[in-house]
Amino acid sequence: MTAPIAPLDGIKVLDLSRVLAGPWCAQMLGDLGAEVIKVERPEAGDDTRHWGPPYLHTDDGAKTEQASYYTCCNRNKRSITIDMASPQGQALIIELAKEADILVENFKVGGLKGYGLDYESLRKINPRLIYCSVTGFGQTGPYAPRAGYDLMVQAMSGMMSITGHPDGEPGGGPLKVGVAVTDVFTGIYSCCSILAALQARHRTGEGQHIDMALLDVGMAVLANQAVGYLNADEIPQRAGNIHPSVGPYQDFPSKDGNVLLAIGNDGQFARFCAATGNEAWAQDARFTRNSGRIIHRKDLQELMYPLMKTRTTAEWIALLEDKAVPCGPINNIAQAFDDEQVIARGLHVQIPRDAGDQIGTISTVASPMRLTATPPVVRRPPPAMGQHTDEILAELGRSPAQIAQLHSEGVV
Structure with missing residues (x-):
């Protein structure tokens, strides 16, 4: 039997994002079968490559300098390093954008305009492009120019005010959630918005700009706590592990x-x-x-x-x-992965990686999206930085000599 065609087979994604929210979105698209090219800075790469400990280990158990954080949101992607600040680098990204269906970026508002990589510039060369911008506070409003991180938004949205034990109890006080949930939820909302835009493009033939903000998402996922305040005018308080509306x-x-x-x-x-x-x-x-x-x-x-x-x-x-x-x-997390239900669902996935860096296997968590006819598949491990640079440049028509020159000039 032939393997089922993935839901997003044939869709091309250009991932200009880094850290968590944008990469999480692009990874979800990759899990669903899209071809994802991740653009990283030469030498430095995505910030999360250096967010350690913990670090990846080689097959013989030696610790590397590659942080494991990066691997949580960058599987099913190829990595190319490009100096976006150089005219030649900008030209390469524009070439990639010409062929892309989707672009995901999380630069500050207006940050890509000077490079000719903003939505208005790229839509002129690719009207079908779905361009998703992920920022802390969105493209409009007084906070639009500000940088935004998950912790800041957890605090500003009120999430920390309802997380933790009440004042006066041992350990009382506001707390962040143990995972960057605003980033993760923003990635999920972004992916959902992109899929909606793809469906709209089937009817109109045109792409569109998607404006995603961590603060918007942080407010939305307050869910019952938010509407409780808005409708009853009662400010929710921290209650530890007790549910404010249901019990025991x-x-x-x-x-x-x-x-x-x-x-x-x-x-x-x-x-x-x-x-x-x-x-x-x-x-x-x-x-x-x-x-x-x-x-x-x-x-x-x-x-x-x-x-x-x-x-x-x-x-x-x-x-x-x-x-x-x-x-x-x-x-604890170790006990969770040893749970018989977690094992039965195959949630721990090990992926071999051949990047010449002695890291033979990378572990990750399986996609929770279970489609019976077209299930997500882990096709690629999280890539080493720039692992596919030459491969992607060759697909753009560059000869070996031209690729070597781009390397020597520091463009890639």
């Missing part, structure tokens, strides 16, 4: 550690009470409905904390898993 939906100390309960409706609570021999709790007017359990949360916690310490985490999971009562462990 939190972690509890168990006999040997911690266990998480995620009871989201009255039926689940009743089944929990029956399983633990506490049917009276479900009949108690304070706890029968979710709204009451939130109002009387402290009363319910006083009953549940001693109960939850009577069993180990594994015993709680065994008791509740066939009762349709969501219950689970609080894993």
Whole structure:
């Protein structure tokens, strides 16, 4: 049988972005079958190549100077190094843009205009180009010129104000999320916007400019917390691991550690009470409905904390898993990758890389997009810096002598 055609087979992406949000978007497009060419700075490359520790290791276990961070968002790409500040480098990127369907960039607003690589310039040579700009604050507004990073946006959007323990509790105070979630969500929203623009191009034949901002995304993913404030005029507060609107939906100390309960409706609570021999709790007017359990949360916690310490985490999971009562462990990342469900889903992927740098295998996380007919495929490992420069230049029609000259002049 022949291999299925990937959803974005034949689509060409020019990735001028670096760090996380833009590269995450381009990687998703690559996972879906698009051909992605990543342009990096000669010698330096993407910033995240140097964001370590931790670092990649060679086959014999020796640590390299290549940070592992880069590998999380740059698989299924080829890397070419080009000096964008040089006229010859700009000309090469324009050649690549002529043939591209999509361009992703995350330079400061107006940063590419002086190089002739802004949307208005490139649309003249390629009207079908879908040009996605990712910035901290968008192309308009008083903050548009500012640089923006995930941590800054987590703080400005209010996300940190609702993450962490309340003031006055041990460890209280605002916290960032343990992953750069605003960057990741911006990459996902950007990919979704690009796919919508591709569909629109099927009808109109024209590309368009997409203006993505980390702050916009940071505000959007506040979700229920945002609309709760907007509609009820109540500012959400930090609540640790307790859900402000559902309960009991939190972690509890168990006999040997911690266990998480995620009871989201009255039926689940009743089944929990029956399983633990506490049917009276479900009949108690304070706890029968979710709204009451939130109002009387402290009363319910006083009953549940001693109960939850009577069993180990594994015993709680065994008791509740066939009762349709969501219950689970609080894993560290190593434990998560050892979980039988994670293993069964094939989420740890190892990819061989032949870049002449002794790094034989790179591990990554499989795409969570599971399309039955046209599934994402890891076709290329995260590339070494400039690994495909000569290959891509040859595809642009440059001879070996011309390629050698571009190298000697520092253009690539």
